[in-house]
Amino acid sequence: MENKKTKKNQFSLLLNVMEQNPDVARGCKDVSRDSANALWDTIAESLNSLGPPTRTVTQWRKVWTDKKLQIERKLQHNKKEMTAIGGGPNTLHSFNDSEDRIIRLCSLQTTVNKDGHVFEIQSFGVTDPSSSMVAEESTLSDIEPSIKMDESFLVDAFHESGTGRSKSPMSGRQRGTKRPYRETLLENQAEDLSKIERHVSDCARFARKCYELDEKRYELEVKRLRLEVEKYNWEKKMMLEEQKNRNLQLELMKQILEIKRTSSDDSRQAEIAEMKQSSSDDE
Incomplete structure (x- = not known):
């Protein structure tokens, strides 16, 4: 039975071609149907030459669309987690280099966060150095909604209260306990803005x-x-x-x-x- 899992070199080629044709990658209506179909015919022929697996033009289009939807669902999940209040295990999704390129190419952060906020992957309490962070364009005023208390801070607040009830994020910021994390975020965001300005x-x-x-x-x-x-x-x-x-x-x-x-x-x-x-x- 033929293996239908897309190879890395096939998807890498697909992503490279999409980066060269951003309007087709985003599915813009400005591109004529004939031009898009001709491009996808060429893409399918090139990808099939690297197979197996081999697919039709419609199937390769579905591979690209499914990948974008998968990344968009991850971003929506991260947005929900970053805006949540309270403790619990960290369930933020990380993104590899290819996914990060698709996010920038298709402006998926803007699609998910219509208010302009950037919900990054970085979270306090995550010690895995391999976790990547999606760096999207943001302003310093957008940093506040992306701050989420980590588990260690919630545990400390639980013990300090002595009542078995954790303190709210606002009380933590009032006591100044959250300030070092905010400063770190501000520095990271400022560095990202500098990189964006250079780019x-x-x-x-x-x-x-x-x-x-x-x-x-x-x-x-x-x-x-x-x-x-x-x-x-x-x-x-x-x-x-x-x-x-x-x-x-x-x-x-x-x-x-x-x-x-x-x-x-x-x-x-x-x-x-x-x-x-x-x-x-x-x-």
């Missing part, structure tokens, strides 16, 4: 270079078209000159033939007249 500057610089190259390409294209027009006009002029020369040559040949014919007639008449003269003399 935006790089993108702007790249866009300017692309614009300059497009301008130069346009100027070269205009020059090429002008040269083509000049070449066409020159060739047309040369053809007219050649036609004119041919007409002159024909006219000259006609004149020469006419002169020859006239001279031939004159010489013939002269011979006839001479013959008549000689015959009359003989008589």
Whole structure:
């Protein structure tokens, strides 16, 4: 029985192609159906060449759609966990590099969090260094909703109260116990914003270079078209000159033939007249 699990190199190729065609990856309506179908035909052929497994175009499209839905459900789960109040085990989902690229490519954070908040994977009390964090664009004012008390703080609050009742997150912040965590979050968010600013500057610089190259390409294209027009006009002029020369040559040949014919007639008449003269003399 054929294994239907997508290989890593197949999905890596699919993701690379989607990053090169972000409108198709997001399913934008601006892309024509014919263009999208042609692209997916090419993608399916390339992915099947790396198989097995092999799939139809519709099945490969479903693989991409299912992956986006899976990541979106993880983000929704993380949003619910990050906004929850109280203790309990940490159930936040982490994301690998491919999933992180899909989140940025399809703007899934914006889709899940329509208010603009970023619900990251990082949570206090998680000691697994392999856990990754989805870094999305945010402002410092968006940090407050993403703060969640960790289990250790809730346990300390439970023992300090002596009543078997945990204190609320607000009381913890009032006592200043939560401040180091907030400072850490602020520093992380500030660092992320700095990275985003650098990336935006790089993108702007790249866009300017692309614009300059497009301008130069346009100027070269205009020059090429002008040269083509000049070449066409020159060739047309040369053809007219050649036609004119041919007409002159024909006219000259006609004149020469006419002169020859006239001279031939004159010489013939002269011979006839001479013959008549000689015959009359003989008589």
